[in-house]
Amino acid sequence: DAGVTQSPTHLIKTRGQQVTLRCSPISGHKSVSWYQQVLGQGPQFIFQYYEKEERGRGNFPDRFSARQFPNYSSELNVNALLLGDSALYLCASSLYSQNANTGELFFGEGSRLTVL
Amino acid sequence: RKEVEQDPGPFNVPEGATVAFNCTYSNSASQSFFWYRQDCRKEPKLLMSVYSSGNEDGRFTAQLNRASQYISLLIRDSKLSDSATYLCVVNGNNFNKFYFGSGTKLNVKP
Numbered sequence: 001d002a003g004v005t006q007s008p009t010h011l012i013k014t015r016g017q018q019v020t021l022r023c024s025p026i027s028g029h030k031s032v033s034w035y036q037q038v039l040g041q042g043p044q045f046i047f048q049y050y051e052k053e054e055r056g057r058g059n060f061p062d063r064f065s066a067r068q069f070p071n072y073s074s075e076l077n078v079n080a081l082l083l084g085d086s087a088l089y090l091c092a093s094s095l096y097s098q099n100a101n102t103g104e105l106f107f108g109e110g111s112r113l114t115v116l
Numbered sequence: 117r118k119e120v121e122q123d124p125g126p127f128n129v130p131e132g133a134t135v136a137f138n139c140t141y142s143n144s145a146s147q148s149f150f151w152y153r154q155d156c157r158k159e160p161k162l163l164m165s166v167y168s169s170g171n172e173d174g175r176f177t178a179q180l181n182r183a184s185q186y187i188s189l190l191i192r193d194s195k196l197s198d199s200a201t202y203l204c205v206v207n208g209n210n211f212n213k214f215y216f217g218s219g220t221k222l223n224v225k226p
Contacts, residue, residue, distance in 0.1 A: 058213065
């Protein structure tokens with residue numbers, strides 16, 4: 001079975017531009033989360049979506065937005081890019097019920113964004 | 117204060133050594149705890165969940181101390197392949213949010 005797939009794997013943008021990152025979860029997983037990992041740090045939570053609804057949001061500015069599609073794939077958008085947005089953006093899918101979360105996140109290999 | 121704090125290391129140990137990592141968390145209402153492993157330039161992968169009673173998986177033992185709000189990971193008989201960064205993960209009040217520590221780097225030397 002395919003794991004979590006993300007695209008693009010690498011991209012370079014300049015300050016002020018906009019970027020869209022894409023994620024396809026593991027088949028059968030309805031929850032998708034986005035994380036930002038800056039070099040030398042652990043992943044930082046950005047968003048979680050389940051059944052196309054936002055279920056959690058981290059401490060990121062409104063320049064960051066996301067959505068989930070009927071097939072459970074997801075996009076993360078970042079507007080007005082800053083140098084500090086340079087990072088590895090990880091998508092994770094998980095099984096999710098409204099009562100409990102199994103806790104295991106399955107990560108994709110990430111999209112490495114460089115902002116010049 | 118960060119939600120999860122870890123010693124960044126690196127811990128440099130010889131093969132066969134026993135090594136322990138700790139992490140502390142700030143939210144006393146946290147319910148779920150995990151250790152993830154991340155190899156260089158790769159995605160994080162679940163190593164093990166951490167249960168209140170403590171749990172073991174082969175050479176790995178995880179412990180949770182709710183009163184002191186810390187989690188530990190013990191690795192026995194270290195292998196070269198254990199070299200990686202170990203991330204402590206705690207969920208927030210909202211089950212949907214997972215907080216990662218900055219990671220502890222382990223280097224196992226021949």
